[in-house]
Amino acid sequence: MSIRVSEDGRQFFLETKTSSYRMKADELGTLRHLYYGEKSGGDDLPALFHAVPRGHDANPHETGMKDRDYGLESIPQEYSGFGGADYRTTALRARFEDGTRTVRLRFESYRIEAGKYAIPGLPAAYDDRGDAETLVITLRDAETGLKAELYYAVFEEADVITRAVKVTNETAGTVTLEKCASLALDFPARDYDLMTFFGRWAKERTPERVKLAHGIRAVQSLRGASSLQYNPSALLLAPETTETSGEGYGIAFVYSGSFLLEAEKDPAGDVRLQLGIHPDLFSWKLAPGECFYAPEALLTWSNAGVSGISHHFHDFINRSIVRGKWRDAERPVLLNNWEGTYFHFDGEKLVAMAKAAAEIGVNLFVLDDGWFGKRDDDRSGLGDWQPNEAKIGCSIRELGEKVRAAGTAFGIWFEPEAVSEDSDLFRAHPDWAIAVPGREPSLARYELLLDLGRKDVQDRLIEDISSVIRASGAVYLKWDFNRSISDRYSAALPADRQGEFDHRYMLGVYRVLETLREAFPELLIEGCSSGGGRFDAGMLYYTPQIWTSDDTDPIERLMIQYGTSMIYPVRTMGAHVSASPNHQTGRKTPLHTRAVVAMSGTFGFELDVTKAPEEEKAEMREELETFRALYGLLQFGDLYRLLPPTDENCTVWEQAAKDGSRALLSTVRHTAHAARVLSGFQVQGLKDEAMYRVRMVREKDVEKLDDTSKTLFDGRTVSGRALRTAGLYVPVTCFPEEYEAFQILIEEA
Numbered sequence: 001m002s003i004r005v006s007e008d009g010r011q012f013f014l015e016t017k018t019s020s021y022r023m024k025a026d027e028l029g030t031l032r033h034l035y036y037g038e039k040s041g042g043d044d045l046p047a048l049f050h051a052v053p054r055g056h057d058a059n060p061h062e063t064g065m066k067d068r069d070y071g072l073e074s075i076p077q078e079y080s081g082f083g084g085a086d087y088r089t090t091a092l093r094a095r096f097e098d099g100t101r102t103v104r105l106r107f108e109s110y111r112i113e114a115g116k117y118a119i120p121g122l123p124a125a126y127d128d129r130g131d132a133e134t135l136v137i138t139l140r141d142a143e144t145g146l147k148a149e150l151y152y153a154v155f156e157e158a159d160v161i162t163r164a165v166k167v168t169n170e171t172a173g174t175v176t177l178e179k180c181a182s183l184a185l186d187f188p189a190r191d192y193d194l195m196t197f198f199g200r201w202a203k204e205r206t207p208e209r210v211k212l213a214h215g216i217r218a219v220q221s222l223r224g225a226s227s228l229q230y231n232p233s234a235l236l237l238a239p240e241t242t243e244t245s246g247e248g249y250g251i252a253f254v255y256s257g258s259f260l261l262e263a264e265k266d267p268a269g270d271v272r273l274q275l276g277i278h279p280d281l282f283s284w285k286l287a288p289g290e291c292f293y294a295p296e297a298l299l300t301w302s303n304a305g306v307s308g309i310s311h312h313f314h315d316f317i318n319r320s321i322v323r324g325k326w327r328d329a330e331r332p333v334l335l336n337n338w339e340g341t342y343f344h345f346d347g348e349k350l351v352a353m354a355k356a357a358a359e360i361g362v363n364l365f366v367l368d369d370g371w372f373g374k375r376d377d378d379r380s381g382l383g384d385w386q387p388n389e390a391k392i393g394c395s396i397r398e399l400g401e402k403v404r405a406a407g408t409a410f411g412i413w414f415e416p417e418a419v420s421e422d423s424d425l426f427r428a429h430p431d432w433a434i435a436v437p438g439r440e441p442s443l444a445r446y447e448l449l450l451d452l453g454r455k456d457v458q459d460r461l462i463e464d465i466s467s468v469i470r471a472s473g474a475v476y477l478k479w480d481f482n483r484s485i486s487d488r489y490s491a492a493l494p495a496d497r498q499g500e501f502d503h504r505y506m507l508g509v510y511r512v513l514e515t516l517r518e519a520f521p522e523l524l525i526e527g528c529s530s531g532g533g534r535f536d537a538g539m540l541y542y543t544p545q546i547w548t549s550d551d552t553d554p555i556e557r558l559m560i561q562y563g564t565s566m567i568y569p570v571r572t573m574g575a576h577v578s579a580s581p582n583h584q585t586g587r588k589t590p591l592h593t594r595a596v597v598a599m600s601g602t603f604g605f606e607l608d609v610t611k612a613p614e615e616e617k618a619e620m621r622e623e624l625e626t627f628r629a630l631y632g633l634l635q636f637g638d639l640y641r642l643l644p645p646t647d648e649n650c651t652v653w654e655q656a657a658k659d660g661s662r663a664l665l666s667t668v669r670h671t672a673h674a675a676r677v678l679s680g681f682q683v684q685g686l687k688d689e690a691m692y693r694v695r696m697v698r699e700k701d702v703e704k705l706d707d708t709s710k711t712l713f714d715g716r717t718v719s720g721r722a723l724r725t726a727g728l729y730v731p732v733t734c735f736p737e738e739y740e741a742f743q744i745l746i747e748e749a
């Protein structure tokens with residue numbers, strides 16, 4: 001049993017495999033947070049997180065004349081209200097009909113539910129192996145009647161706790177919610193580091209670890225999408241925590257819209273962490289009896305370093321967020337025509353590409369942008385999802401058939417949420433595009449967005465997309481989204497509901513995706529947003545993989561995939577081998593390096609394979625065979641980041657089988673130095689007492705090595721203990737090459 005309650009029904013114990021979480025309702029009904037961390041093993045913890053009066057605290061009236069130490073400002077809480085005397089960041093803010101805004105939440109009751117709760121219309125983790133149990137704690141603002149139910153699902157084996165909130169208007173009048181955080185968590189005064197992820201186009205999710213200082217550190221998106229700029233996830237770490245040791249917490253939002261992530265260190269050093277829909281772009285009107293669901297957030301703790309937190313999230317996302325056939329099934333290796341042709345193709349070219357792709361072993365050809373409406377560049381055509389038969393030289397049905405006859409399955413690109421001003425759809429329904437009446441809206445990549453909050457818009461998209469999938473026999477859909485929301489206004493919402501715009505937009509996107517999933521359960525959907533601009537656990541509920549970045553340069557990808565991997569599994573990261581010189585950076589890299597990096601993602605190709613010389617095609621085929629042979633390790637192994645992309649010489653990472661029987665090391669040299677040094681690292685995840693054979697995946701790589709490296713990487717047997725303690729070093733070659741990459745396989749002998 002992962003949830004226990006004390007006899008008086010006021011103390012709550014949540015237990016995962018390695019962690020404990022504890023809270024209690026005090027005598028005034030405040031739901032206090034007491035502990036979250038290493039499994040405590042008993043109920044009698046000597047040191048629980050408690051309030052230390054700050055001095056001159058404001059006291060609730062009922063205790064003011066008796067206990068001047070009881071102050072909401074210092075009490076660690078599970079979910080804070082507003083307008084009383086807790087001056088820290090608030091979780092819930094509401095405006096009542098009489099204009100008052102005070103919310104004081106007190107414990108009312110609890111219930112335990114078997115399994116995992118679901119959230120209507122929103123993505124949420126699920127449990128299909130009997131791992132989860134749910135605790136619902138009801139809090140109420142007694143003076144108005146506003147009710148907040150806090151949901152905690154405990155996934156014991158997975159070591160993850162999910163949180164969500166349902167607010168119900170049980171007051172006599174209308175309530176307008178102004179803020180409704182999904183996760184709020186208080187931590188005792190200690191030193192903490194906060195790791196968040198920043199980026200921009202072609203530079204997504206760069207990790208940034210800072211010492212948390214007094215005040216508030218926040219990352220956010222006001223873009224209507226989780227964004228290229230910041231990711232809705234963070235790690236709160238002990239200062240001494242490294243990649244493989246030490247304690248830390250991870251949080252991740254199961255939501256894809258505007259968000260606010262705040263870490264407040266108050267003047268006494270206590271820390272309050274919050275994650276939720278961004279309040280600046282949110283208000284929600286509730287008539288009496290109506291309710292609102294704040295989206296879900298994931299929470300985990302580990303004392304196995306940053307990689308321990310990553311492993312919890314990777315396994316959980318692979319197992320309890322990603323759904324359907326493609327959760328477990330081997331995914332197709334695709335070739336996408338975008339960087340191979342951009343908008344300039346005809347049907348013959350596409351079929352030739354599919355044929356050449358089949359020859360190297362690719363089993364899915366994906367037709368990207370430019371196949372529909374009037375679209376030979378990015379200035380027109382979005383919204384007109386009728387295939388351009390003149391351009392492709394046949395119907396979309398025939399094209400699908402020709403691609404299959406060439407030897408691969410067929411997949412297709414859409415940017416459903418966007419519309420070009422120069423499109424039949426815009427001319428017919430100008431009011432469907434997002435714009436403020438009387439103002440010209442901003443264009444981005446020459447496009448506008450459709451008001452996805454409207455049901456008529458959603459239905460039209462479902463119809464348009466479904467008919468293309470049916471006609472073409474597509475088994476894969478790339479769902480792109482290439483601009484942020486601006487100029488918010490919905491013609492379908494009354495004035496006092498315009499604050500609901502962003503969340504209704506997201507609910508609309510989710511409804512379209514869910515309807516398509518139900519209609520086409522075998523369809524593999526890949527998310528995309530100018531690269532990885534909507535890479536979050538919310539999208540992963542509908543799209544098992546997401547295009548990680550428009551930057552396909554393998555050297556730049558090292559940092560992008562490294563940062564993304566802090567939270568998200570290898571299996572979710574779209575990664576392709578593209579042409580050299582690279583189209584984004586102009587850098588020339590060996591094909592093997594491009595392949596090694598793409599293999600720690602979904603692995604695919606994005607170049608004009610028809611132009612590749614035979615020997616290059618043979619090399620591509622070989623890489624693809626390696627990927628298939630190592631599929632289980634690459635896609636489901638525990639990922640260890642052994643040398644970061646900021647290392648002077650090399651990036652090294654490892655994927656280790658969960659039973660410790662084998663591991664794959666990947667090394668990529670950044671630059672070639674004349675004065676070389678050994679880049680050493682310790683191998684993780686093996687069994688100390690077992691013996692392992694260490695060898696290069698490509699036999700031909702052995703020839704490149706100097707004599708000492710040859711003795712080690714050509715099948716030598718080494719103990720797991722030696723690999724963990726003394727470790728290995730990046731193979732040394734006789735002639736250093738820039739950007740050279742190696743794969744080293746370690747297998748139990």
Ligand code: DGJ
Pocket residue numbers: 338368369413480482528529530531547549550
């Ligand atoms: C942006 C995506 O990230 C690219 O992969 C490509 O699909 C283009 N859009 C097409 O317009």
